[in-house]
Amino acid sequence: MALLQTQNLNKHFGGLHVTADVSFSLEPGRIHCLIGPNGAGKSTFFRLLLGEHQPSSGTILFDGQDITRLKPFQRINCGMSVKFQVPGIFGALSARQNLQIALQHRLGPGDAEEEVERLLSFLQLEDVADQQAGNLSHGLKQWLEIGMAISLKPKLLLLDEPTAGMSPEETFMTGEIVRQLNAEGMTVLAVEHDMAFVRQVADRVSVLHFGRIFAEGTIDEIVADERVAAIYLGQNHD
Numbered sequence: 001m002a003l004l005q006t007q008n009l010n011k012h013f014g015g016l017h018v019t020a021d022v023s024f025s026l027e028p029g030r031i032h033c034l035i036g037p038n039g040a041g042k043s044t045f046f047r048l049l050l051g052e053h054q055p056s057s058g059t060i061l062f063d064g065q066d067i068t069r070l071k072p073f074q075r076i077n078c079g080m081s082v083k084f085q086v087p088g089i090f091g092a093l094s095a096r097q098n099l100q101i102a103l104q105h106r107l108g109p110g111d112a113e114e115e116v117e118r119l120l121s122f123l124q125l126e127d128v129a130d131q132q133a134g135n136l137s138h139g140l141k142q143w144l145e146i147g148m149a150i151s152l153k154p155k156l157l158l159l160d161e162p163t164a165g166m167s168p169e170e171t172f173m174t175g176e177i178v179r180q181l182n183a184e185g186m187t188v189l190a191v192e193h194d195m196a197f198v199r200q201v202a203d204r205v206s207v208l209h210f211g212r213i214f215a216e217g218t219i220d221e222i223v224a225d226e227r228v229a230a231i232y233l234g235q236n237h238d
Protein backbone atom coordinates (compact mmCIF):
# COMPACT_ATOMS: atom_id res chain seq x y z
CA MET A 1 0.00 0.00 0.00
CA ALA A 2 1.21 3.51 -0.83
CA LEU A 3 2.27 5.66 2.12
CA LEU A 4 0.95 8.75 0.39
CA GLN A 5 -1.54 8.91 -2.42
CA THR A 6 -3.41 11.70 -4.13
CA GLN A 7 -6.44 10.97 -6.24
CA ASN A 8 -7.47 13.44 -8.95
CA LEU A 9 -6.20 16.38 -6.91
CA ASN A 10 -7.09 19.80 -8.28
CA LYS A 11 -6.37 23.33 -7.13
CA HIS A 12 -7.58 26.47 -8.83
CA PHE A 13 -6.48 29.99 -7.98
CA GLY A 14 -9.20 32.01 -9.67
CA GLY A 15 -8.90 31.05 -13.34
CA LEU A 16 -5.50 29.40 -12.87
CA HIS A 17 -5.53 25.61 -12.73
CA VAL A 18 -2.34 25.13 -10.71
CA THR A 19 -2.76 21.48 -9.67
CA ALA A 20 -4.44 19.57 -12.46
CA ASP A 21 -5.88 16.16 -11.77
CA VAL A 22 -2.79 14.89 -9.97
CA SER A 23 -2.94 11.20 -9.06
CA PHE A 24 0.34 10.56 -7.35
CA SER A 25 1.56 7.59 -5.37
CA LEU A 26 4.52 7.35 -3.02
CA GLU A 27 5.62 3.91 -1.92
CA PRO A 28 6.92 3.45 1.63
CA GLY A 29 10.71 3.30 1.90
CA ARG A 30 11.28 5.39 -1.22
CA ILE A 31 13.13 8.61 -1.88
CA HIS A 32 10.95 10.31 -4.45
CA CYS A 33 11.90 13.60 -6.08
CA LEU A 34 9.51 16.05 -7.64
CA ILE A 35 10.97 18.22 -10.36
CA GLY A 36 9.58 20.61 -12.96
CA PRO A 37 10.16 24.02 -14.50
CA ASN A 38 9.47 27.24 -12.61
CA GLY A 39 5.78 27.74 -12.02
CA ALA A 40 4.95 24.08 -12.70
CA GLY A 41 3.00 23.86 -9.44
CA LYS A 42 5.49 22.02 -7.22
CA SER A 43 5.10 24.30 -4.20
CA THR A 44 1.33 24.32 -4.52
CA PHE A 45 1.24 20.51 -4.61
CA PHE A 46 3.45 20.44 -1.49
CA ARG A 47 1.19 22.86 0.31
CA LEU A 48 -1.83 20.75 -0.56
CA LEU A 49 -0.11 17.71 0.96
CA LEU A 50 0.63 19.68 4.12
CA GLY A 51 -2.84 21.15 4.43
CA GLU A 52 -1.71 24.72 3.90
CA HIS A 53 -3.97 24.90 0.87
CA GLN A 54 -7.31 23.18 0.52
CA PRO A 55 -7.81 21.36 -2.80
CA SER A 56 -10.65 22.43 -5.09
CA SER A 57 -11.37 18.72 -5.51
CA GLY A 58 -9.72 15.34 -5.04
CA THR A 59 -8.45 13.25 -2.15
CA ILE A 60 -5.22 12.84 -0.20
CA LEU A 61 -4.57 9.56 1.60
CA PHE A 62 -1.71 9.12 4.07
CA ASP A 63 -0.89 5.83 5.73
CA GLY A 64 -4.33 4.50 4.87
CA GLN A 65 -6.20 7.51 6.21
CA ASP A 66 -8.08 10.22 4.30
CA ILE A 67 -6.32 13.41 5.43
CA THR A 68 -7.83 15.74 2.81
CA ARG A 69 -9.64 17.86 5.38
CA LEU A 70 -7.15 17.58 8.23
CA LYS A 71 -5.33 20.67 9.50
CA PRO A 72 -1.52 20.89 9.13
CA PHE A 73 -0.84 20.03 12.80
CA GLN A 74 -3.11 16.98 12.53
CA ARG A 75 -1.13 15.78 9.50
CA ILE A 76 2.08 16.18 11.50
CA ASN A 77 0.52 14.05 14.23
CA CYS A 78 -0.19 11.39 11.58
CA GLY A 79 3.56 11.15 10.86
CA MET A 80 4.39 13.82 8.27
CA SER A 81 7.14 16.35 8.78
CA VAL A 82 8.45 19.13 6.57
CA LYS A 83 11.56 21.17 6.10
CA PHE A 84 10.83 24.37 4.23
CA GLN A 85 13.37 26.53 2.44
CA VAL A 86 12.90 29.42 4.85
CA PRO A 87 14.64 28.57 8.13
CA GLY A 88 12.30 27.99 11.05
CA ILE A 89 15.05 27.76 13.65
CA PHE A 90 15.36 29.98 16.72
CA GLY A 91 18.29 32.19 15.73
CA ALA A 92 19.11 33.47 19.22
CA LEU A 93 19.39 29.94 20.66
CA SER A 94 22.25 27.53 20.08
CA ALA A 95 22.05 24.62 17.65
CA ARG A 96 21.91 22.26 20.64
CA GLN A 97 19.06 24.19 22.28
CA ASN A 98 17.09 24.17 19.03
CA LEU A 99 17.28 20.39 18.89
CA GLN A 100 16.45 20.11 22.60
CA ILE A 101 13.25 22.09 22.04
CA ALA A 102 12.29 20.00 19.02
CA LEU A 103 12.94 16.72 20.83
CA GLN A 104 11.35 17.47 24.17
CA HIS A 105 7.89 16.88 22.63
CA ARG A 106 8.72 13.25 21.94
CA LEU A 107 11.27 12.17 24.55
CA GLY A 108 11.82 12.47 28.29
CA PRO A 109 14.79 14.56 29.50
CA GLY A 110 17.40 11.75 29.62
CA ASP A 111 16.52 10.24 26.27
CA ALA A 112 16.27 13.70 24.69
CA GLU A 113 19.85 14.53 25.76
CA GLU A 114 21.14 11.35 24.18
CA GLU A 115 19.20 11.94 20.96
CA VAL A 116 20.41 15.58 20.75
CA GLU A 117 24.02 14.39 20.84
CA ARG A 118 23.32 11.68 18.27
CA LEU A 119 21.70 14.19 15.91
CA LEU A 120 24.49 16.76 16.38
CA SER A 121 26.99 14.11 15.38
CA PHE A 122 24.89 12.76 12.49
CA LEU A 123 24.41 16.27 11.07
CA GLN A 124 28.07 17.24 11.60
CA LEU A 125 27.02 20.04 13.96
CA GLU A 126 29.11 18.97 16.95
CA ASP A 127 31.72 21.72 16.56
CA VAL A 128 29.10 24.46 16.35
CA ALA A 129 26.61 22.97 18.81
CA ASP A 130 26.87 25.89 21.24
CA GLN A 131 26.96 28.66 18.66
CA GLN A 132 23.90 30.79 18.07
CA ALA A 133 21.91 29.10 15.31
CA GLY A 134 21.34 32.45 13.60
CA ASN A 135 25.09 32.81 13.05
CA LEU A 136 25.60 29.42 11.40
CA SER A 137 26.44 29.18 7.70
CA HIS A 138 23.58 28.60 5.28
CA GLY A 139 24.41 24.89 4.90
CA LEU A 140 24.66 24.24 8.64
CA LYS A 141 21.35 26.01 9.22
CA GLN A 142 19.70 23.74 6.66
CA TRP A 143 21.07 20.62 8.38
CA LEU A 144 19.86 21.90 11.74
CA GLU A 145 16.45 22.37 10.12
CA ILE A 146 16.53 18.78 8.92
CA GLY A 147 17.41 17.75 12.47
CA MET A 148 14.35 19.56 13.77
CA ALA A 149 12.12 18.10 11.07
CA ILE A 150 13.19 14.53 11.90
CA SER A 151 12.99 14.97 15.66
CA LEU A 152 9.40 13.72 15.60
CA LYS A 153 10.55 10.55 13.83
CA PRO A 154 8.14 11.08 10.93
CA LYS A 155 7.12 8.30 8.56
CA LEU A 156 7.35 10.82 5.73
CA LEU A 157 9.85 13.66 5.48
CA LEU A 158 8.94 16.38 2.99
CA LEU A 159 11.82 18.54 1.79
CA ASP A 160 11.28 21.77 -0.13
CA GLU A 161 14.37 22.44 -2.24
CA PRO A 162 16.73 21.21 0.49
CA THR A 163 19.91 22.16 -1.38
CA ALA A 164 18.90 25.65 -2.54
CA GLY A 165 21.85 28.03 -2.12
CA MET A 166 24.30 25.24 -1.19
CA SER A 167 27.77 24.57 -2.56
CA PRO A 168 28.28 21.26 -4.42
CA GLU A 169 29.98 19.81 -1.30
CA GLU A 170 27.08 20.84 0.94
CA THR A 171 24.63 19.48 -1.62
CA PHE A 172 26.43 16.14 -1.59
CA MET A 173 26.44 16.03 2.22
CA THR A 174 22.71 16.78 2.23
CA GLY A 175 22.20 13.87 -0.15
CA GLU A 176 24.13 11.60 2.20
CA ILE A 177 22.00 12.75 5.16
CA VAL A 178 18.83 11.98 3.21
CA ARG A 179 20.12 8.57 2.11
CA GLN A 180 21.05 7.67 5.67
CA LEU A 181 17.62 8.68 6.98
CA ASN A 182 16.06 6.57 4.26
CA ALA A 183 18.28 3.61 5.13
CA GLU A 184 16.92 3.90 8.68
CA GLY A 185 13.38 3.61 7.32
CA MET A 186 12.18 7.13 6.56
CA THR A 187 10.28 7.75 3.33
CA VAL A 188 11.25 11.03 1.67
CA LEU A 189 9.57 13.31 -0.86
CA ALA A 190 11.75 16.19 -2.06
CA VAL A 191 11.04 19.07 -4.40
CA GLU A 192 14.41 19.80 -5.93
CA HIS A 193 16.01 21.59 -8.86
CA ASP A 194 19.53 20.27 -8.42
CA MET A 195 19.87 17.28 -10.73
CA ALA A 196 23.10 16.08 -9.09
CA PHE A 197 21.16 15.75 -5.84
CA VAL A 198 18.25 14.04 -7.58
CA ARG A 199 20.64 11.57 -9.17
CA GLN A 200 22.36 10.94 -5.84
CA VAL A 201 19.20 10.15 -3.87
CA ALA A 202 16.10 9.48 -5.95
CA ASP A 203 14.59 6.03 -6.43
CA ARG A 204 11.85 7.64 -8.47
CA VAL A 205 11.27 11.00 -10.09
CA SER A 206 8.03 12.73 -11.04
CA VAL A 207 8.00 15.70 -13.38
CA LEU A 208 5.29 18.31 -12.93
CA HIS A 209 4.42 20.58 -15.85
CA PHE A 210 1.48 23.00 -15.92
CA GLY A 211 0.22 21.38 -12.73
CA ARG A 212 0.08 17.88 -14.20
CA ILE A 213 2.28 14.82 -13.75
CA PHE A 214 4.06 14.99 -17.08
CA ALA A 215 6.46 12.06 -16.68
CA GLU A 216 7.50 9.57 -14.02
CA GLY A 217 10.34 7.07 -13.78
CA THR A 218 13.89 6.51 -12.65
CA ILE A 219 16.35 9.38 -13.03
CA ASP A 220 17.87 7.68 -16.08
CA GLU A 221 14.46 7.35 -17.72
CA ILE A 222 13.64 10.99 -16.98
CA VAL A 223 16.98 12.32 -18.24
CA ALA A 224 16.62 10.28 -21.44
CA ASP A 225 13.08 11.56 -22.06
CA GLU A 226 13.19 14.13 -24.85
CA ARG A 227 9.77 15.49 -23.94
CA VAL A 228 11.13 16.33 -20.47
CA ALA A 229 14.24 17.98 -21.95
CA ALA A 230 11.97 20.07 -24.17
CA ILE A 231 9.99 21.57 -21.27
CA TYR A 232 13.23 22.65 -19.59
CA LEU A 233 14.57 24.41 -22.70
CA GLY A 234 15.26 28.05 -22.01
CA GLN A 235 15.18 27.52 -18.25
CA ASN A 236 18.16 28.01 -16.06
CA HIS A 237 18.28 24.51 -14.59
CA ASP A 238 20.83 21.84 -15.35
Ligand SMILES: Nc1ncnc2c1ncn2[C@@H]1O[C@H](COP(=O)(O)OP(=O)(O)OP(=O)(O)O)[C@@H](O)[C@H]1O
Binds near residue numbers: 042045
Ligand atom coordinates in the same frame (compact mmCIF):
# COMPACT_ATOMS: atom_id res chain seq x y z
N1 LIG B 1 -1.65 31.80 -3.66
C1 LIG B 1 -1.63 31.90 -5.00
N2 LIG B 1 -2.53 32.66 -5.65
C2 LIG B 1 -2.54 32.75 -7.00
N3 LIG B 1 -1.67 32.10 -7.80
C3 LIG B 1 -0.74 31.32 -7.22
C4 LIG B 1 -0.68 31.17 -5.79
N4 LIG B 1 0.35 30.33 -5.50
C5 LIG B 1 0.88 29.97 -6.70
N5 LIG B 1 0.23 30.56 -7.72
C6 LIG B 1 0.53 30.38 -9.15
O1 LIG B 1 0.51 29.00 -9.41
C7 LIG B 1 1.50 28.64 -10.36
C8 LIG B 1 2.39 27.55 -9.78
O2 LIG B 1 3.14 28.08 -8.70
P1 LIG B 1 4.07 27.17 -7.75
O3 LIG B 1 4.75 28.10 -6.82
O4 LIG B 1 3.27 26.07 -7.18
O5 LIG B 1 5.10 26.61 -8.82
P2 LIG B 1 6.54 25.95 -8.57
O6 LIG B 1 6.62 24.80 -9.49
O7 LIG B 1 6.73 25.68 -7.12
O8 LIG B 1 7.52 27.09 -9.05
P3 LIG B 1 9.05 27.40 -8.59
O9 LIG B 1 9.90 26.29 -9.10
O10 LIG B 1 9.32 28.69 -9.29
O11 LIG B 1 9.04 27.51 -7.09
C9 LIG B 1 2.25 29.92 -10.70
O12 LIG B 1 1.70 30.43 -11.89
C10 LIG B 1 1.93 30.82 -9.53
O13 LIG B 1 1.96 32.17 -9.91
